[in-house]
Amino acid sequence: MSRKETPRPANRPIALVALVALIAAAGSRPASASASCNEQCLDALADTYLRALVAHDPSQLPTTKDVRFTENTIPLPLGQGLWTTASGLKAYKHVIPDPDSGQVGLYATITENGVGALLAARLKVRAGKVSELETIVVRQGDMGAFLNTDATSVRPGFLQVVPPAQRESRQDLVRIANLYFEGLEQRTGEIVPFSTQCRRFENGIQTAGTAASGMRPRPIKLPDGKTWLMPTECKASFDTRMFSYITRIDHRRFEVVDRSRGVVMSFVMFQHEGNVKFADVPGVGEVPMSAAALRPFSVVIAETFEIQHGEIREIEVVMTKLPYGAGTGWTP
DSSP states (O other): OOTTSOOOOTTHHHHHHHHHHHHHHHTOOOGGGGGSOOHHHHHHHHHHHHHHHHTTOGGGSOEEEEEEEEETTEEOOTTOTHHHHEEEEEEEEEEEEETTTTEEEEEEEEEETTEEEEEEEEEEEETTEEEEEEEEEEEHHHHTTSOOOOOOSOOHHHHOOOOGGGOOOHHHHHHHHHHHHHHHHHTOSTTSOEEEEEEEEETTEEEEOOGGGTOOOEEEEOTTSOEEEEOOSHHHHHHTTTTTTOOEEEEEEEEEEETTTTEEEEEEEEEEOSOOOEEEETTTEEEEOOGGGSSOEEEEEEEEEEEETTEEEEEEEEEEEEOTTOOOSSOO
């Protein structure tokens, strides 16, 4: 075994079957949940939340008495955190309704005290009121240059309505989305059903895609002084094992599923132990990790997949760094 690789459990295939079974069971939501808030209602609720946020007035948002609210995994009283500093809405807004579970997810570009930031949120509705509000705020002070708030429109794939006869089940959409995280942990793209047109945007910046989508191989300096060009295609980049610094992916939750558009919004935690110094890239050899990966840290992530004909075509990610070992605020 190479010193670059953290051993994977020998019973991984069995564990994967069990995990997928659990996720599939969790992903099955009763249709009755939609009775109180249909797609239009959820869209309107997302707008109400954004307006209340920039007005610094949580009373504008209908909530249950026991409403739970977190910002970057920290439980807070409703009205604190970004509620006090949000200063405006920018152009981008992507709303993901899930009437079956009574939830809605959203991504938005905002300003905080005049500075651009990103927001991801999940709202859960009970009896017409918000009972859960989970938010991730990405600030320049935390992510530096790895942040772009200039997007203006949602990529078309996320908005394309799938004919009813061609729609995947909720369980299958969750299963396919989970294979993405399995591929990261197992350091292979072979098990992930990527479309050949797959693109990924993280914090508003394109980080994976084909040459046709404007991506170019990333040059990486090797120990012998040569330069290696890391491929940018979704599957090919997984196959390089350059994501080995992601030690494990915890607390996977597939909360919001829009079957009508084949979209799944997940919330996960990437844990990085900081002790993986090299990736053993097939056909290349040892490639050093970036200095930023050589310390323990966690990343809280809202990651959304658009799935067409059983393949992952579009990926949207909002993420920010947290102390190593951080939880989600929503799971034990």
